[in-house]
Amino acid sequence: MADLTSNFLGITSPNPFWLASAPPTDKEYNVRRAFEAGWGGVVWKTLGSEGPPVVNVNGPRYGAIYGADRRLLGLNNIELITDRDLYTNLEEIKRVKADYPDRAIIVSIMVPCEEGAWKAILPLVEETGADGIELNFGCPHGMSERGMGAAVGQVPEYIEMVTRWCKQYYSKPVIVKLTPNITDVRKPAAAAKAGGADAVSLINTINSITSVNLDTMSPEPSIDGKGSHGGYCGPAVKPIAMSMVSEIARNPETHGLPISGIGGITTWRDAAEFITLGCGNVQVCTAAMTYGFKIVQEMISGLSEWMDEKGHTSIDDFCGAAVPNVTDWQYLNLNYVAKAKIDQELCISCGRCFAACEDTSHQAIAMSNDRTFTVIDEECVACNLCVNVCPVEDCITMEAMRPGETDPRTGDVVQPEYANWTTHPNNPAAKAAE
Amino acid sequence: MPADVFEPGIKSARLEPAAYETHFEDLHPPLDDHEALVAADRCYFCHDAPCITACPTDIDIPLFIRQIATGTPDAAAKTILTQNIMGGMCARVCPTETLCEEVCVREVAEGKPVLIGQLQRYATDHLQRQGTHPFVRSASTGKTVAVVGAGPAGLSCAHRLAMHGHDVVVMDAAPKPGGLNEYGIAAYKTPNQFAQAEVAWLLQIGGIEIRHETALGKDMTLAALREGFDAVFLATGLGGVNALGIDGDDKEGVTDAVDFIAELRQASDLAQVPIGRDVVVIGGGMTAVDAAVQAKLLGALNVTLVYRRGRDRMNASVFEQDLAASKGVRIVTHAVPTAMHGNGAVREIEFEYVDNQMRGTGQTLRLPADQIFRAIGQTLKGDDLPDLEGRKIKVASAGQTSLQGVWAGGDCASGGDDLTVTAVAEGRDAAEDMHNTLMGDDG
Numbered sequence: 001m002a003d004l005t006s007n008f009l010g011i012t013s014p015n016p017f018w019l020a021s022a023p024p025t026d027k028e029y030n031v032r033r034a035f036e037a038g039w040g041g042v043v044w045k046t047l048g049s050e051g052p053p054v055v056n057v058n059g060p061r062y063g064a065i066y067g068a069d070r071r072l073l074g075l076n077n078i079e080l081i082t083d084r085d086l087y088t089n090l091e092e093i094k095r096v097k098a099d100y101p102d103r104a105i106i107v108s109i110m111v112p113c114e115e116g117a118w119k120a121i122l123p124l125v126e127e128t129g130a131d132g133i134e135l136n137f138g139c140p141h142g143m144s145e146r147g148m149g150a151a152v153g154q155v156p157e158y159i160e161m162v163t164r165w166c167k168q169y170y171s172k173p174v175i176v177k178l179t180p181n182i183t184d185v186r187k188p189a190a191a192a193k194a195g196g197a198d199a200v201s202l203i204n205t206i207n208s209i210t211s212v213n214l215d216t217m218s219p220e221p222s223i224d225g226k227g228s229h230g231g232y233c234g235p236a237v238k239p240i241a242m243s244m245v246s247e248i249a250r251n252p253e254t255h256g257l258p259i260s261g262i263g264g265i266t267t268w269r270d271a272a273e274f275i276t277l278g279c280g281n282v283q284v285c286t287a288a289m290t291y292g293f294k295i296v297q298e299m300i301s302g303l304s305e306w307m308d309e310k311g312h313t314s315i316d317d318f319c320g321a322a323v324p325n326v327t328d329w330q331y332l333n334l335n336y337v338a339k340a341k342i343d344q345e346l347c348i349s350c351g352r353c354f355a356a357c358e359d360t361s362h363q364a365i366a367m368s369n370d371r372t373f374t375v376i377d378e379e380c381v382a383c384n385l386c387v388n389v390c391p392v393e394d395c396i397t398m399e400a401m402r403p404g405e406t407d408p409r410t411g412d413v414v415q416p417e418y419a420n421w422t423t424h425p426n427n428p429a430a431k432a433a434e
Numbered sequence: 435m436p437a438d439v440f441e442p443g444i445k446s447a448r449l450e451p452a453a454y455e456t457h458f459e460d461l462h463p464p465l466d467d468h469e470a471l472v473a474a475d476r477c478y479f480c481h482d483a484p485c486i487t488a489c490p491t492d493i494d495i496p497l498f499i500r501q502i503a504t505g506t507p508d509a510a511a512k513t514i515l516t517q518n519i520m521g522g523m524c525a526r527v528c529p530t531e532t533l534c535e536e537v538c539v540r541e542v543a544e545g546k547p548v549l550i551g552q553l554q555r556y557a558t559d560h561l562q563r564q565g566t567h568p569f570v571r572s573a574s575t576g577k578t579v580a581v582v583g584a585g586p587a588g589l590s591c592a593h594r595l596a597m598h599g600h601d602v603v604v605m606d607a608a609p610k611p612g613g614l615n616e617y618g619i620a621a622y623k624t625p626n627q628f629a630q631a632e633v634a635w636l637l638q639i640g641g642i643e644i645r646h647e648t649a650l651g652k653d654m655t656l657a658a659l660r661e662g663f664d665a666v667f668l669a670t671g672l673g674g675v676n677a678l679g680i681d682g683d684d685k686e687g688v689t690d691a692v693d694f695i696a697e698l699r700q701a702s703d704l705a706q707v708p709i710g711r712d713v714v715v716i717g718g719g720m721t722a723v724d725a726a727v728q729a730k731l732l733g734a735l736n737v738t739l740v741y742r743r744g745r746d747r748m749n750a751s752v753f754e755q756d757l758a759a760s761k762g763v764r765i766v767t768h769a770v771p772t773a774m775h776g777n778g779a780v781r782e783i784e785f786e787y788v789d790n791q792m793r794g795t796g797q798t799l800r801l802p803a804d805q806i807f808r809a810i811g812q813t814l815k816g817d818d819l820p821d822l823e824g825r826k827i828k829v830a831s832a833g834q835t836s837l838q839g840v841w842a843g844g845d846c847a848s849g850g851d852d853l854t855v856t857a858v859a860e861g862r863d864a865a866e867d868m869h870n871t872l873m874g875d876d877g
Contacts, residue, residue, distance in 0.1 A: 069475070294481075301512070305508060305509045
């Protein structure tokens with residue numbers, strides 16, 4: 001059986017599934033339950049400076065959007081960092097780490113952008129025996145208005161500066177958690193690396209309003225008739241997170257910088273995908289908040305089974321395996337030609353593919369009087385929309401044409417050679433073909 | 435309709451040859467991949483889920499359904515089989531409508547449970563189709579255990595013991611393993627020789643020897659087993675059948691439902707299984723329904739199931755009652771048999787209607803009957819057994835009997851319903867207790 005042991009920055013855990021810094025990791029009670037359920041590690045909910053803790057709202061902190069059957073697809077929250085006393089948290093961290101030496105405990109920290117604030121808290125954290133720290137440069141609500149969280153994460157210079165302080169005053173690994181609320185995630189990642197960060201983690205939550213109450217005209221979650229943007233997370237953000245992760249993984253400036261992947265990870269498959277894009281481990285929050293800590297059991301069994309099936313004996317075996325295949329559009333092979341194919345045995349004749357193609361795409365699906373749907377190869381550009389809207393798995397597939405065959409749409413023979421936009425005759429900036 | 439259906443008496447080949455195959459095909463056709471995903475998608479992954487509590491083997495149902503939903507049916511199967519090594523058979527024969535699916539929150543809320551039984555079958559079939567066995571035997575302990583009975587309790591116990599490294603000898607009176615899975619369940623619930631395939635798959639663990647046609651009290655004694663093995667597990671089932679105790683009970687055409695079902699299950703050609711034109715089944719449990727429905731499927735013109743109490747008291751679930759009705763079985767309640775009429779062979783059976791307190795009303799009913807099946811319960815047979823409680827072997831929580839070194843489980847033991855799934859749980863739990871006892875001896 002595959003070995004799921006994770007070694008991230010020298011921090012070992014029995015599996016690569018950590019709980020992200022968030023409400024599930026706010027207290028000893030929750031974290032112990034998480035470890036009993038099988039989680040490999042936790043990032044403890046963000047600690048602030050010594051003194052009176054922050055206060056949270058006393059109304060709804062979460063808003064959600066749903067798919068069919070009220071499946072939670074996206075969650076947003078306006079909760080702040082821990083609202084419990086610093087020393088209470090530190091004592092709990094120390095106790096739990098002592099009882100679970102094989103699990104990873106990382107402490108998330110957010111204090112003002114002043115060297116003294118970091119210098120003060122880091123020795124206290126070091127003393128807990130926790131395995132490392134994560135700098136919360138991502139929280140998009142509440143704290144950012146006070147010059148912390150995402151407000152730091154949006155300024156690469158601040159990231160580099162604070163990271164450097166942390167490397168100076170703390171001996172263990174430093175992970176910088178990045179905000180997605182920026183234009184180009186490569187810049188803050190590079191800044192973290194320049195400051196000496198051992199790793200980056202991403203994404204933190206995305207600015208969001210989940211809904212508006214049309215009776216009260218208040219955004220949700222609503223506090224006494226008013227709403228504020230929250231941080232969006234859950235399955236819906238996974239594509240955004242994976243794109244950002246891949247950008248950092250393939251950027252020459254940050255390539256090889258360890259990444260802890262975060263963003264909508266709900267199943268073993270999500271986790272495996274993040275790992276192939278260069279993540280050394282993953283962090284989970286919304287799935288646990290939706291289904292409870294037991295959800296990790298499916299992630300463990302599923303990842304293990306898939307690794308066995310593929311012959312991977314360790315996480316390292318496939319970490320980053322998909323990174324070389326992430327490229328820019330201009331390098332995609334324009335000589336690759338595919339056609340949609342409908343499996344008539346599987347087709348249930350709903351006609352969604354027809355509606356999508358006829359109304360919004362290329363009129364490449366024919367419908368007969370007896371509701372048989374077939375692809376018109378002369379029109380099909382292989383856009384994949386029919387595949388995406390079909391309710392039946394594998395009913396519509398994209399079949400690659402073989403070199404030498406003639407594309408009935410263009411009349412051109414499919415060429416075996418790779419050719420991309422950079423050399424295409426229609427490209428005004430094309431380089432001359434050799 | 436072939437004329438043969440109208441001929442009186444007990445006759446084979448009442449139907450056109452092709453009819454048998456369609457009549458006895460799978461009661462619930464297996465889910466295909468898409469259906470399984472749609473069904474799995476409905477599970478809410480409830481916390482401390484009621485379905486788990488309702489399952490006698492405590493299968494982690496939300497977890498295995500999620501494993502199906504995330505495309506890992508073999509992991510799902512392992513979740514099932516870890517708790518219930520006969521999860522494949524239970525998926526087919528469990529009365530899920532009175533167990534897991536009855537308490538599914540979506541049954542309670544919407545009247546439509548998650549299809550737990552069919553999803554369980556999807557997962558276990560997926561794994562067993564590959565012929566691999568997901569469990570590994572521990573190093574040999576040098577201990578030997580005798581298991582009497584190769585039914586669900588005996589095989590479940592044997593598998594768990596073998597997994598812990600003990601050497602197990604299973605003895606069974608019948609020529610084939612499986613117990614009631616092989617001989618006692620309606621054919622349409624487990625077609626295509628599934629019972630034998632499951633046993634063969636189960637035995638892949640190694641360390642289990644089966645001796646067939648070896649009966650306790652005939653070919654060996656309990657004393658000899660206690661002498662020759664480190665521990666003994668009794669899982670003999672119930673070998674006797676309750677008699678009606680009325681005049682004519684010995685007439686030709688009056689037999690036990692369990693024998694009819696066994697004959698049908700072992701028949702290589704269902705057309706050769708003779709069946710009456712007018713069949714009466716007496717009883718209200720699963721065996722009665724299995725016999726009545728299969729009599730109908732074999733071509734009996736009229737099949738009546740007669741039960742002495744009301745429908746709500748029948749051991750057969752509402753689903754089973756409805757199944758019988760949908761196949762054309764007439765269900766008569768509140769009637770007890772009083773006499774059988776016929777010169778040599780039975781021709782008619784007479785009942786008296788009774789009230790809810792089982793008091794006779796003086797009102798009677800006569801039904802034509804050229805074949806009558808008794809299905810009013812089975813009894814433990816055998817002498818020289820451990821102490822009994824009522825009419826079954828008295829056991830403590832993990833199957834310990836009054837005799838040291840002897841455990842018991844399944845239908846022959848007290849406690850629990852007489853269900854396949856309960857037998858599997860009892861066999862498993864007894865094996866764990868036996869293992870602890872055997873290994874404790876060394877410590």
